[in-house]
Amino acid sequence: QVQLIESGGGLAQAGGSLRLSCAASGRTLSSYAMGWFRQAPGKEREFVAVISSSGRATSYVDSAKGRFTISRDNAKNTVSLQMNSLKPEDTAVYYCAARRNGLGWKSIDYDYWGQGTQVTVSS
Secondary structure, eight states, X not given: OOEEEXXXXXXXXXXXXXXXXXXXXXXXXXXXXXXXXXXXXXXXXXXXXEEOTTSSOEEEOGGGXXXXXXXXXXXXXXXXXXXXXXXXXXXXXXXXXXXXXXXXXXXXXXXXEOOOEEEEEEO
């Protein structure tokens, strides 16, 4: 069993930055691909970014490319999402998730989820 805890959410102004972190306990993350998803009020949960277990491969939703960077530190059992040039449409609850086998772009692909952290971007 893997427990994931997100942190780093909060309020930011448009154009600002936030860094989300996801810490794991219960099992090492080094064999899991890790993803970030987000869910805005009234909308479905959507894929934001994913990083392979080694950290060598990453993938982003088009709206995040060039603004967000996903990274991981397997020694510390953490995954981060650096978000720059934030926009009001980035406002959502952000979730990290772990997947046993390879990259995934759909919620159903993932085996473990954190409880989420709120990100609010004001215009």
